[in-house]
Every structure is written in C-alpha cells, then in structure tokens.
Amino acid sequence: MRFDKPPPEPLASALGFLVSWNGQRMAHLFATALEPLGLRPPHFGVMTLIDADPGLTQQELVGRSMIDASSMVAVLDELEQRGIAERRPYPDDRRKHALHLTRRGKAALAKAREAAISVAIEAFEPLDAAEQEKLRLLLRKLAGVG
Amino acid sequence: MRFDKPPPEPLASALGFLVSWNGQRMAHLFATALEPLGLRPPHFGVMTLIDADPGLTQQELVGRSMIDASSMVAVLDELEQRGIAERRPYPDDRRKHALHLTRRGKAALAKAREAAISVAIEAFEPLDAAEQEKLRLLLRKLAGVG
DNA sequence: CGAGATCGTTTGTAGCACAAACGATTGGTC
DNA sequence: GACCAATCGTTTGTGCTACAAACGATCTCG
Numbered sequence: 001m002r003f004d005k006p007p008p009e010p011l012a013s014a015l016g017f018l019v020s021w022n023g024q025r026m027a028h029l030f031a032t033a034l035e036p037l038g039l040r041p042p043h044f045g046v047m048t049l050i051d052a053d054p055g056l057t058q059q060e061l062v063g064r065s066m067i068d069a070s071s072m073v074a075v076l077d078e079l080e081q082r083g084i085a086e087r088r089p090y091p092d093d094r095r096k097h098a099l100h101l102t103r104r105g106k107a108a109l110a111k112a113r114e115a116a117i118s119v120a121i122e123a124f125e126p127l128d129a130a131e132q133e134k135l136r137l138l139l140r141k142l143a144g145v146g
Numbered sequence: 147m148r149f150d151k152p153p154p155e156p157l158a159s160a161l162g163f164l165v166s167w168n169g170q171r172m173a174h175l176f177a178t179a180l181e182p183l184g185l186r187p188p189h190f191g192v193m194t195l196i197d198a199d200p201g202l203t204q205q206e207l208v209g210r211s212m213i214d215a216s217s218m219v220a221v222l223d224e225l226e227q228r229g230i231a232e233r234r235p236y237p238d239d240r241r242k243h244a245l246h247l248t249r250r251g252k253a254a255l256a257k258a259r260e261a262a263i264s265v266a267i268e269a270f271e272p273l274d275a276a277e278q279e280k281l282r283l284l285l286r287k288l289a290g291v292g
Numbered sequence: 293c294g295a296g297a298t299c300g301t302t303t304g305t306a307g308c309a310c311a312a313a314c315g316a317t318t319g320g321t322c
Numbered sequence: 323g324a325c326c327a328a329t330c331g332t333t334t335g336t337g338c339t340a341c342a343a344a345c346g347a348t349c350t351c352g
Contacts, residue, residue, distance in 0.1 A: 002212050007289060009291075012289065012291045012342065015270065015282050015285075016176060016265075016269065018282060018289065019168050019169050021169070022288055023165050023166045023170055024170075025172070026165045030162060030166070030350075034148075041152055042307095045157075048338080057331095058238045058331065059330065063198070066153075067308090068310070070334090071308065072331090083317080093318070094317065095318070102345070106223075116162075119162075120161065120162045122232075124288070126313090127287060132161060134284065135161065135165075135284045136159075136164060137279055138273065139160060139164040140285070141277070142273055143164065143168055143171070143215070188339090203300095213339090214341070215300075215301085216301080216303090216342090217339065218300090219300070219301060240348065240349085241298070241301085242299065242300085242348095243347065281307095
C-alpha cells in the first residue's frame, strides 16, 4: 500500500473509506517503526499482554489479541526462540502453558514502547490535543466501547 | 480477525490502536458485504475508478487505487473473465490498454454500491449525523487532505 | 538506427486469516 | 475405575495481498 499521498478525492469524501485508509496507514506506520527492532505488530501486542498479566495461557492470549490460535503458535515460537518470552508449565493443567517475559523480553518491550509512542506522536501531529481527544471519543463510540 | 467484540480495555485507550482497529473493522465489514456479489474490495475500487473515468490505463488505475501493478493484473483478469470490464486497445500506444466497463459491469457496480451504502449506514449507526460529520473532518485532517 | 525508459506481465517471497484435523490431557458420567 | 466428550496447543492446507525483481514488447529521444 502506498501512503505517501493522501487518498484521491472521490474516495476521501466517503467516511467508510477514510476510516479504513487511516487505519491501514496507522498500522503500516506502526509496523515500520517496529521493524528495526525485529518485531511485527502481533509480537508487540502479545508482549504487552504478557507483561500486563504474566502467566497467561495461549488461549487467553488468543482471546485478548484478535490473533488466531494458529498464528499465536508461530508468534510465541518466535518470541521464545529469541529469548523474549518463555512457555512454562501451567500448574494443575499439563495441556496449558503459562507465558512469561524474560528479562531480555522486558527490555525489548520497553524499547518497542518508545518506538510506538514516538511514531504515534508523529502520526497525530496534524491534530491538536483537543482534536485528538475528540477523535478518541468518536472512535470509541464507533467501536462500541462503553 | 475477530470484530464481534469491542477491543479490550488497555488497547481501547490508545488512539493509534483505535484508528487501526476501526479501520480494519470497516474494511472487513465492507468485504463481507461485497462477498455475496462475488466481489472483493479491490474489484469494487477498480470498477468505481473505471466507471468514473472510462478509458483509464492500468498504470493510472494503479496510481489511483493503492493496488500494486502485479495485483492489478490479477484483478483486471478476473473482471474481464467475468464480463465486467474489458481491456481495449489504447489509441497511439500499443503498450497500454484502455479499460472500460461492460453493460453487465455497470449493473454489477450499481448492485455493489447499494451493498456498500447499506453496510456503511449500519456501521456508522452508533454515531448521529453531526458526529459522523465531525469524524469525517478529523479524519480528513489526519489523512492530510486539503 | 540505437539506448534507455515505460507498460503490462510473470514469478517468487512473505505475512496473515481461516478452517480442519490431530495427539495429549482433562473433566464429567455411569 | 473406565469411557466419552471437551479443551489446549499444534500442524497442515488454502486463499488473499504486499513487495521486489525480472522479462518482452513498445515507445521516445538523440
């Protein structure tokens, strides 16, 4: 996808298209910002979830991340292989794994957060603080968040 | 991706995530609405462009649609095979093709437009007219449109 | 005419969603 | 205590799309 130019005019008037275009652009910027760290958005999301709630099972991660179970296996394999996360045995149920971040994983997450914040600041620069807040409220309402 | 539930709370507060989530949801809803017609979003986009400006070359379509040249070949192959569009010889340059919609193509586009409009109305139902307009303005500004 | 650019095309790599099936393990039931 | 169904993580396969590189045909320009 090319995001160097704003969308052409007939499309830029359609609200649905605008929502979709900005969304894909944002996802693309985010992925680009993460790339130098060797991470893709799914990795960042999973790392964030594990950090917020250590010991989560893969099933719980799937439920919270919108990543399907098949892909989750691959993401965790990569995180584990790189020493960022580890699957520990889950007490009382040998089918499950308890996911934890390693020390290296927490450091990597901190770096990734910096990149995410800095790209967000840059991306939303066209809007002032009040406009950003208004946008947030509208999108929350559109998304159906209380 | 699962869009049946609103995004989980730690994420729903991040503006970048909200933009991205709503965008992907919108794209997904749109694709689903188009599916019964045997069309995918790229087909609809290309059909719309050809209809608005008959005789466009593939290069011009690529420039206006954010679809890359490789994929454009496949999209046009499918549209042509289904009798929706046709590649006619381009006057003065035998490398180029002039794209046109067939009568059947125009009918298919009309149907697709109905589906698109109806899904848009449904998707933006949580927002009243004034809110939708405010959202449109904010997103245009964010996208860098005039 | 010849060199270089352009247009459409083909091929290959990669990420991701989705669906189906599998072994290991668990829990409930008779 | 044995059996059956459900669950968890996993593997495999299909489909769509972005991206990059290369190609033949054709055009343009010197």
